[in-house]
Structures are given as C-alpha cells and as structure tokens.
Amino acid sequence: YQRRVRGTFQMKALIILLLLTVALAQRLRFDGHKVIRASLTAEQAHVLSEEHLMDFWSEWNGVYDIRVSPEQLKVIEDMRILYQVYIPDVQALIDIERSDFKQPIESNIDWFRVYHNYTEIYDYSEELANDYPEIASFNPSIGTTILGNKIPAIHIESELGRKPGDSKPLIFITGGQHAREWISPHTVLFIVTQLLEAYGIDDTVTKVVNEFDFVFIPIVNPDGYEFTWTNNRLWRKNRRSNNGGTFGVDLNRNWDEKWGKAGASTNPASDTYMGTAPFSEPETTAVSSYFNQYSPVAGAIDYHSYSQLVLRPYGDTFDPPPNDADLKRLGDGIAETILKTSGVRYVSQKSIDLYPASGTASGWYYQENSPYSYTIELRDTGTYGFILPESQIIPTGTENIAAFLYFCEFIKENPKL
Secondary structure (H helix, E strand, C coil): CCCCCCCHHHHHHHHHHHHHHHHHHHCCCCCCCEEEEEECCHHHHHHHHHHCCCEEEEEECCEEEEEECHHHHHHHHHCCCCCEEEECCHHHHHHHHHCCCCCCCCCHHHHCCCCCCHHHHHHHHHHHHHHCCCCEEEECCCCECCCCCECCEEEECCCCCCCCCCCCCEEEEEECCCCCCCHHHHHHHHHHHHHHHHCCCCHHHHHHHHHCEEEEECCCCHHHHHHHHHCCCCCCCCCCECHHHCECCCHHHCCCCCCCCCCCECCCCCCCECCCCCCCCHHHHHHHHHHHHCCCCCEEEEEEECCCEEEECCCCCCCCCCCHHHHHHHHHHHHHHHHHHHCCCCEEEEHHHCCCCCCCHHHHHHHCCCCEEEEEEECCCCCCCCCCCHHHHHHHHHHHHHHHHHHHHHHHHCCCC
C-alpha cells in the first residue's frame, strides 16, 4: 500500500512531548493499584460499584475485572471474596505506555506505532481525507462537546457503481465513546487508512468501497479522551459537571434505547451514570442526529475495548431479535475472520449474554432500523486491559480491517433494507 510522508508530524510530536512533560505534575497516579478478577453475585457487584465506587473494567457472566487501591482491596478481602491478581501494578503499565510517545512519525503506518491525543487524531483525520479527495471528505464538526471540542467525521464515497440519482447502502462506524479505550479510535482510523490506501490496488477493498458509502466517527468523546492524557488515564465518561462535585456521563448509557433500564446507574459518581435524560449529552445528540441524516443505515459498528467480543442485539432481554439468525451468522463470521487473520480469538455472542446494558449506541442503531448493528470489544482479554501496549495497535487494526471487509461483503450478499 502507498505510504505518504507527513513532515509536519515530527514537529507536532516534539510539541506534544513538551506539553506532556508540563502535564506530568497534574496527572493522577495509580501507585499500589491492581486489577483483580473475581466472581461476584449481583448483590456484591452492586455494593462494590455503587457504594464503594470501585472501577469495574470488564465482566464475563458474573466474573469481573476490577481496579482496586490497597484500601479497596481490603474491602474485598473483608467481604471474603476470592480473587486473582491480573495486573499487579497499574501505574507501571501506564509508565511503560508513555515511554514511546517521542518516536518520530514519517508515514501513515508509523502513525499507528504510537497512541495519539485528540488534536493529533483530529489533524490526522483531516489530512488523511484531504489526501484522497477523489473518494474521501472530512466534516470538521458534526457537533461540539460539553467543553466545545469538535467531533469530526470522515466520509468515503466512490462514484463508481452509483446510478444517477441513486444512493448506495451506508455503513456507519463510531469509536471512542469511552475515554480510556485508546485502542478504539486508533482502530477506526486504521480501517479508514487501509480503505483509502488500498482503493484501486486491492480488489476486495476496491469492490467494497464501490458498493457502499461510509461514515466514520473515530472519537465521539473528545473531552473525556483528552482528560485521559492530561489528568486521569483511566477516565471513562465525558466531562459534564454533575451536581455534588462529580463529573461525567457514560455516553454509552445515554442513548434513547430503553434508557435507564438494565445496566445503567442513576448515581452521578458511577462510571455507568446514564445522565438526566436520553440524549442529555451533546456528544450522543450530535452522533444520533448525524446517523438520522443517513438513515436507513445498512450496518453499524461501535468499537470499544476490551474483551475480544462481537456483541449483537439485544442488550436488555433474552428475547431474540427478528433477524437473530443472520445477526449470529455475521457475528460468527467476523470472529472467524479475525481468527484466520491473526490467530486471536474473539467470541461472538448476544450482548445480554455478557451483561445487561441499555441506552447503548449499537442498541439504538438497531432500534433505528440498522439491521446489522454490533458492538465490537477489541483486544485484549485482561492481561493489559485498557492499557494495551502500542505494539498491539497495528495487529489489532490488521485483524479488524479483515473483519470489516467481511462485514461489508456479508451485508451486500444479505441485504435487509
């Protein structure tokens, strides 16, 4: 694939390094914190998350990954909960993650060798789209955040195969709802980069781009994401100021899809706080409004981390959706494609089989007549959790561009609109 050199990136990298050095004194540290894995009853999980406000990282059918301070670990031990230590030193992983930020960036593939802050993600998105004006365009802002940051979008549209006056089926992709899941926006941009660079070179990519229109929104939560760079690496929510001195709404509990039901909290201090009303947040309002501009949408994916899962509807009931057989077949195919590509195992399952969740983006996409809607949880399964090493950015992207192409081809062969 073509690699285009961007000379401005080296200067930007030096500037970012200086800014990061200044910010070090403000950054919350996690010395002595661990991530443990424990089996909990629903009552125990509620007590630890809502009363003790512990940081739940993931869940698999009643088995939880939880970040704990020494004091919180004592609470768990006093409750006689058995656990395994999965990450013995959270701060050490964060320190290692930060060690490579100064590497020079000379090409698109180099861009994915390190993590990038919001400004770099925004600039890369704009420059990438501008490099391929024949098939790509950049929307600088589909809406603004609580703090006034822009939410950008990239469109990919080829006029080949389009009949006069006709529209092609559209694929809608989002990432970066949860601030600490750094691999999510980078994977979305990796997919965009590969589609643009391989168009006209790779037969499968060219065919898919000629068959669909695409909207990519790589970073839904710029405020929260930037906060993970400057203040708290493990922040999850947006940066709304709530009553009582707490901050943030969980954007992926704020969508108007059975809002306030399963798996959402009314506690503003909770990491799963659902907000005061569906679409109370400017970020979810902006993305949902943009989605509606292009409805009906043939397929949608919302990328998250971690757990290596392909999650299909529903998230709040065990009742099967009308096209459950096709949803399962496509989800299973995505997982199989990833396994064949990289040898990494993703599990395809219903969202409810993981844990109850309502007010989610993918649930809303499906509710709004996008018949193939998924949440994909990216690498890994707990060794690093949200602090996934930079060395895994490209491998994660590589397995997911293959899965994305399969996703598109399946929808083309099995249309529901």
